[in-house]
Amino acid sequence: MSTTQPIIHIVDDNASVRRALRRLLASVGHETRTYASAHEFLEAEHPNTPACVVLDVRMPRMSGLELQDRMAKQELTIPIVFITGHGDITMAVEAMKKGAVDFLPKPFDDQELLASIERALSEHEQERSDQAEQGEILARIDRLTPREREVMEHVITGLLNKQIAAELGTSEKTIKVHRGRVMEKMEVVSLAELVRLAARIDVHGPGDLPPAE
Amino acid sequence: MKSRRQHQIQDTPLSSNEETGGLLNALSGWIATALIQDLSQPLTAIQANAQATLNSLNSPDPDLSLAREAVSDILEDTRHLATMLETLRSPLRQPRAMKPTVPEAEVRAAVRLLTPWLRGRGFNVRLLTDARATEVILNPGAVGTGTLLALLGLLEQHQTEPRARQVLTIRALRPQADLLSVAIEINPSAVVVPTLRTGAGDINTSDDLHLATCISLVEVLGGRYCDLVDARQTRHGVQFDLPLTVVREDPAP
Numbered sequence: 001m002s003t004t005q006p007i008i009h010i011v012d013d014n015a016s017v018r019r020a021l022r023r024l025l026a027s028v029g030h031e032t033r034t035y036a037s038a039h040e041f042l043e044a045e046h047p048n049t050p051a052c053v054v055l056d057v058r059m060p061r062m063s064g065l066e067l068q069d070r071m072a073k074q075e076l077t078i079p080i081v082f083i084t085g086h087g088d089i090t091m092a093v094e095a096m097k098k099g100a101v102d103f104l105p106k107p108f109d110d111q112e113l114l115a116s117i118e119r120a121l122s123e124h125e126q127e128r129s130d131q132a133e134q135g136e137i138l139a140r141i142d143r144l145t146p147r148e149r150e151v152m153e154h155v156i157t158g159l160l161n162k163q164i165a166a167e168l169g170t171s172e173k174t175i176k177v178h179r180g181r182v183m184e185k186m187e188v189v190s191l192a193e194l195v196r197l198a199a200r201i202d203v204h205g206p207g208d209l210p211p212a213e
Numbered sequence: 214m215k216s217r218r219q220h221q222i223q224d225t226p227l228s229s230n231e232e233t234g235g236l237l238n239a240l241s242g243w244i245a246t247a248l249i250q251d252l253s254q255p256l257t258a259i260q261a262n263a264q265a266t267l268n269s270l271n272s273p274d275p276d277l278s279l280a281r282e283a284v285s286d287i288l289e290d291t292r293h294l295a296t297m298l299e300t301l302r303s304p305l306r307q308p309r310a311m312k313p314t315v316p317e318a319e320v321r322a323a324v325r326l327l328t329p330w331l332r333g334r335g336f337n338v339r340l341l342t343d344a345r346a347t348e349v350i351l352n353p354g355a356v357g358t359g360t361l362l363a364l365l366g367l368l369e370q371h372q373t374e375p376r377a378r379q380v381l382t383i384r385a386l387r388p389q390a391d392l393l394s395v396a397i398e399i400n401p402s403a404v405v406v407p408t409l410r411t412g413a414g415d416i417n418t419s420d421d422l423h424l425a426t427c428i429s430l431v432e433v434l435g436g437r438y439c440d441l442v443d444a445r446q447t448r449h450g451v452q453f454d455l456p457l458t459v460v461r462e463d464p465a466p
Contacts, residue, residue, distance in 0.1 A: 020286060024265040107259075108260075
């Protein structure tokens with residue numbers, strides 16, 4: 001996991017607001033990047049660091065809400081704090097349903113903005129951490145043979161070796177060997193730990209594991 | 214069941230003053246909503262700049278150049294706000310005795326009702342009350358374009374059947390000549406296209422109060438906007454798209 005400083009992306013077509021927010025965030029030690037339009041933000045490269053977007057709702061050509069949709073389509077999972085001069089309840093509800101962290105009407109209190117940004121960064125950090133953990137689990141699963149995958153899917157349901165052997169049409173001894181290899185390759189020492197890892201990637205029983213490549 | 218008194222109220226024709234008052238009431242609401250948007254931008258910038266300056270000055274190693282730049286921007290935004298308020302002060306401080314009535318009238322009647330009020334406040338108004346088109350010519354100034362867009366909103370309220378939604382396109386350019394003209398074409402078989410136009414010129418959405426007010430009003434109407442650029446990517450205007458109910462075409466005389 002990278003430990004670089006989080007980046008706050010400010011997307012607002014109003015130059016004066018953009019400059020002011022950049023200064024405000026810089027004055028409390030945040031690293032910022034500013035964009036005059038949604039397109040400019042989408043075209044920019046986004047390093048793999050904790051980040052959040054402070055996004056104006058009303059912008060020419062592509063609005064903040066449209067940018068939120070585009071980010072979702074492009075799987076750009078950076079949390080968004082919306083700011084707007086003319087927000088209504090419907091707009092706020094729509095934005096929040098799509099995962100926005102907050103919806104602040106302009107002018108807003110600086111503490112309010114900073115609190116929302118902190119929350120967004122914390123969410124992003126958590127999400128990145130979850131993704132990294134899931135990636136690690138999937139990498140371990142990739143090391144399993146097709147047969148070991150089958151055994152693992154049955155083991156996590158709580159079946160005994162004897163029952164799994166019957167299900168898969170093999171001997172209990174063979175299952176015991178496979179089970180040992182699964183535990184070794186998945187780097188766990190107990191069944192509880194294996195079940196927890198499987199649950200992290202939403203695997204709860206036979207057929208849930210992604211097919212082996 | 215309606216009482217005799219309710220029938221009397223319903224059947225009593227509204228006076229011209231009452232009708233105008235109702236329209237102006239609605240118009241003021243539109244402009245007020247638009248102003249919230251226009252004023253919130255510089256206020257947000259001022260607040261953030263002031264806080265940034267304070268944070269910087271309170272730090273052990275104050276960044277004086279940051280503070281200087283922030284204060285300079287605060288001054289600029291304050292001037293911008295002052296200009297907005299000055300522009301708006303005149304029409305908004307007129308005392309009005311208004312009754313919230315919504316007259317049942319056709320589009321032409323609604324426009325005609327506003328004429329005395331507009332003329333009384335120095336606007337030059339010309340109406341072509343053709344069944345298919347209404348043209349209003351106003352002097353730029355005060356909340357000219359905002360008023361016109363509010364007027365469009367009022368026109369929408371007075372439109373009847375059919376209720377199908379169509380896209381309305383408004384082209385707004387910075388007023389360069391003495392007059393700002395607005396043409397509102399109404400035709401049920403085509404997209405309604407009101408056009409605000411005058412001499413060409415650069416436009417700056419953040420600095421132009423009229424345009425900012427237009428944008429806000431368009432958004433209040435549930436519309437969208439985008440910059441108009443020429444082949445050299447020079448911005449020369451803004452295009453607004455907003456839904457508006459199509460009016461029924463009057464029968465040919």
